[in-house]
Amino acid sequence: MSDFLLETKNLTVRFGGLTAVEGLDFQVKKGQIVGLIGPNGAGKTTVFNMITGVIPPTEGEIFFKGSGIVGVRPDRIARRGLSRTFQNIRLFEKISALENIVITLQREPGYSLVEAFLRTKKVREIDTEIQKRAYDYLELVGLREYADSVAGSLPYGLQRRLEIARALATEPELLLLDEPAAGMNNEECDSLIDLIRNIHEKKGITIVLIEHHTDVVVNLSDEIYVLNLGKLLAHGDPHAVQTNEDVIRAYLGQGRKNK
Amino acid sequence: MACSCVAAHLFHGGDFGMSVVIQQIVTGLSIGGVYALLAVGYALIYSVFDFSNFAFGCVMMVSAFVAYYSILAGCSVAMGIALAIAVGILFSVFIELIAYRPLRKKNTSRLFLMITGIGIDMAVTNTAVNLLGANYRPFPNVSVTEPIMMGNIAVGKIDIIALIVSLVALGILWVFLEKTKPGLAIRASAYDTSTAGIMGINVNQVSIIVFVISGVVAAIAGIFFGMKYAIYPSMGTVSTKAFIASVIGGLGNLEGAVIGGIILGLLETFVSGYISSTYRDLFSYGLLILVLLFMPGGLLAKSKSDKL
Amino acid sequence: MQYFGSVLTLAGINMIMVIGLAVLVGYTGLFSMGHAGFMMIGAYTAVIFYKYLGVPFAVCILLSGVFSVIIGLVIGYPTMRSRLTGDQFAIAMMGFGEAIRMIVSNTEPVFNGALGISGFPKLTSLWVVTLLVALGLILMFNFIKSAYGKNCIAVREQEIAAEIMGVDIVKTKVIALAVSAFYVGVGGALFAFYMTFISPAMIAASKSSDLLAGVVFGGMGSISGPAIAGGALAILPEILRAFSTWRLVIYGVLFVVVMLFKPEGLLGYREISFKPVIRFFGRLFGKKTAAESVKTDNRNGGDADE
Structure with missing residues (x-):
């Protein structure tokens, strides 16, 4: 029994020959807001898909509230207190x-x-x-x-x-938000930040956030995980991640292709 | 099913010796080959566009009738077959262009695509019933029912031809898909249609090729089915077997479709021979249910991609 | 007058079956071309229990629904459980419809094969049918308004999201199939006891197309639309003989046209206001109530609450 609300160990998934996520160890403590960032195609949404039971991982384990949820049906996982939003609504x-x-x-x-x-x-x-x-x-x-x-x-x-x-x-204990600010202007982003903070504080819900808007992630997260090409690139508090050279390189290299 | 009574003539029971078994294996393989062709025509479209083309059966029926009437009108058998294939292609592409493509553009649910396919099938099949009559017609000017003796094993000529042609057609298709550029485009689209579009593959072109292939196999299957049994407006219901073969083999998987078709052909032949031709189709449906129960993905499931 | 009554009786029977199929196809988004199979099961169940076992008519009707449900579960559960595409289900249902017809046509004991069974009285009257249509509609409206019905909508609209929100997809689909099997089974029983004779040929595969036509034209995601369409489609072939011959062609063409231009059908995702349906039930065939159709009032959750 661990003290993490959500924990993945060596989470790996391959589609055909392509490894989308590889050996990911990811931990979320109760009450945290955790950011999950990375360039397009880093495998962030795939991680959500595995956690919610939509895609079975090729290898590795996922624990929610201390019990393994690999192989559990998505609706059963949901009823244990895990919910999400979708990148493409x-x-x-x-x-x-x-x-x-x-x-x-x-x-x-x-x-x-x-x-x-x-x-x-x-x-x-x-x-x-x-x-x-x-x-x-x-x-x-x-x-x-x-x-x-x-x-x-x-x-x-x-x-x-x-x-x-x-x-x-669904009254979740853990909420996974997949790019909630996508397509929003600055003003809308600000009110979204308020909303998420409000949810977090009033309802005491733990949140994992995938987001491209740096403002939103840095503003909200207690801890940030950076994925690149399916692997964990860096992890730590927002400041540490922002100044991490690997992270800067990964983003710059991708910068031109990113929209 | 209508075809069952005709199939029964081939098996008079009694001598269940080795030669009969071999003869039945050959018959089963030939029926299986035709099913495999049909199943591939269906699975190909499914693999690329993720929907069931339920209008498939009526393409087969229309092609068979084209062969029938053109031969009756004085064309040579070869000419009749060529015309049937041409019409099969045109009709198949026509359905794609007027019905499926506009619907896919609107991003409709697959339910609507299925209803559209059934609608086309209903309209075409019943038009044929009303205009041409529901009766059974033998394939004209072709005598293929007489057996060929191979040692002391008698095998239907039609079975041998059907088996060879199916194998050749499947072989050509395999080479096309594996070794040519358009084939690669189709396989890429089958893996992920949206990504294929991004990768610069013209999905509309792929769709035309896929429906052309589906038209060709429907026509070939229709002609063989007509030669072996008869030609009649509701013969398109045989396509149900293609769907079943596809599910058994793994929906959307081409190799699976071939294997499923052959298994189904063998099963039906042996059931007709040793149990009862009346219940032949029942065993096919039974196998379908068993597969869904115990191997829901089919024998070779299409690998799922991350399509969320 | 008697002719009028008999047409209305057939229309009512068709309505019951079409609203059953509407739950599965329109509400849950699952495709079936095999529901003639349930009609067959319902018809033979009722006749066999009545004729050979002396069970009262009313009980026979109920049993026909129950038997359809049981067989529906046997065929439906494996396909639902596999949680793959709706395509497998559609194909399994096609096979199911054929298989039932084949079994009935070729079983001499009890079923009497292709000749069918006769020698039982005409117990399906216009009044029985009217009563059952009313009851069937009320129960069905209750169902679709309930959480079970809402789960069906969720599955149709967005299966993956529904599941991740905690909707039990398998259970929802199985329930939808069971409900549709029950209604169509009861319709089959009423049909048999209206004709006083039943044979496999009377419930041809085209019956599945007829039922589907009611749902497609009446509106995917509506009960009142299919009810009206189901009634109308049963009446049309009776008054127009030419229509009877060409109806499947016309349905087929219209399927394509409707899907291309108005896939939600006549009424779309709306219901006719519930009360006028009951109040003017006798006039329902006049279709005048369609003009009074109101948007579902979400705030009050409909008006059957009071």
């Missing part, structure tokens, strides 16, 4: 923002199929309560007024916020 596009949250809150129905068909009093009560809670989550990310808007039609920045709200609705 994956909302339930064609339904309302509110319904997006409602679905997530109701992922475990809490009543039987027969009760569902009969729509018993219990079902109706749970429904009403869930609706209320769903509004609270929208409120938290500042989307209450968009409750009835179709999720896919919201502006990009708001979709990212809705994804965060949806992830929070």
Whole structure:
């Protein structure tokens, strides 16, 4: 039993001949905000995919709250208290923002199929309560007024916020945010930083953050891991990482190709 | 299924000696070869675009009818077959251009692509039923049913031809995919369509080539099926076997499709010979369920890429 | 008048089956061309229990649904569990539909092979069907509004995200298949007891296409749309003979057109307001209620709560 909330040991995955992530040891303590950065193609999202159970690692182990989660189904991992957002937003596009949250809150129905068909009093009560809670989550990310808007039609920045709200609705202990600031301007970034800090402090949720906006990562993270070509390049507090020569080189070398 | 009754004629039971076993293996391989061809035509599209082309069967049927009517109209058999292949190509590409491509551009779900494919199949098959009648027609001017004696083993001429042609066609396709530039482009697209686009591969060109190949194999399979059994509007349902063979072999895997097709051909022949031709297809579906139960990825699963 | 009644009865039976399939195809996004198989199972189950075992009609109807569900689980669970693509499921369902037809057509004892079974009374009346359509609709609306129904939507919309949010994908899909099997099975039983005679040829593979047409035209992600379309599509061939011959061609072409230009179908992801459906149920076939369609009111969670 370790004192880490999340820990990977020798995490490795290969697709065909390509090694996307190699021998990664990654640790997150409860209550931290950890940044995961690196040039495009460094394997950051792949790490998230393995942690959430979508892609099985070729080698290595992943421990969440002290128990191994390699081979556990994604929905079971989620129910243990791990949630995430997606780099290329994956909302339930064609339904309302509110319904997006409602679905997530109701992922475990809490009543039987027969009760569902009969729509018993219990079902109706749970429904009403869930609706209320769903509004609270929208409120938290500042989307209450968009409750009835179709999720896919919201502006990009708001979709990212809705994804965060949806992830929070699973009541996670650990939240993985995959480029939450992508496509946002400075002002939006600032309010996102506030939001993430707010979530972290008020809800006591541990956060791992993949982000290209240096401001956002440096501002928020207690600790930063730098990946390059699937391998751990550096790790430490934001200041140490920023002045690390390997990191500077990796980013400069990639700089021109980066958008 | 309609074809089962015809297949039953080939096996009269009684003598279950070694020669009969060999004869059945040859028949099974020839049916398997045709299934393998169909399965490859289906798997190729699946591997590149990740959707099931359920309009595949009607291309096969239309091609077979083209051969049938052109030979009846006085064309030579070779000419009829050539015309059938040409129409198979045109029709297959036509479906891609008017239906699938516009849908893929809109990034629709694969469910919509499946419904579109079924829609095309329904429209074409039932038009043929209404205009041409649902009855069975023997393939004209070709007598391929008489057996060839090899020692004391009698093997259907059609089986030998089908087996050879399938093998040759599969061989050519393999060389094309492995050794040529467009083949490489197809394999790259199969690995990851979006990345292939970035790598400068023209996905639209790849799609045309893939649908051309699929049209050719559908036509060849249709002709053999017509020669061995009969030509009729609903003969396209045989493509279900191609789907099953593909799932058995591993959806989207070409080698798997060939292996799956051959396994299915052998299984059906032996079931027809030793158990009952009536329940032949039932064993195919049973095998499908068993594979899904115990080897959900199929015999050779397509390697998953990081497509999140 | 009697003719009118019989057309309406058939329309009602079709409605029950189409809304069943709508849960699977429209709500959950799974494709099936094999649901004629469930219709067959339902029809034969009811007839066999009634004729050979003397079970009361009402119980037979229920049993036909239950049997369809059981067989649906046998076929569906392995494909769902494998968590691969919807394509495998679609192919397995095609095989399933064929297999059921083949088994029934070739089994002489009990099923009486291709000749089928006759010699049982006409117990499916317009009133029975009307009652069951109403009941079926109410229960179905309750289902889709429930957490179970919402999970179906999540799977359709974004399977990977749904799973990572903790939705049990396998269970959700299996439930959707079971619900659709139940409805289609019951429809098959009603059909048999309407015709007073049942044979494999009466439930051809094209029946699966007919059911699918109801869902596609009525709207993917709607129950009321498919209900209306299901009723209308059962009536049209009765009044237009030429339509009956060419209907599958027309459906096929329309499938392509709808997918290209309006994939969400007639009503799309909306429901007709629930109350008028009940209130004006008798007039539902008139389709006038479609004009009153309202957007689902998310804030109140619909109006059936009161």
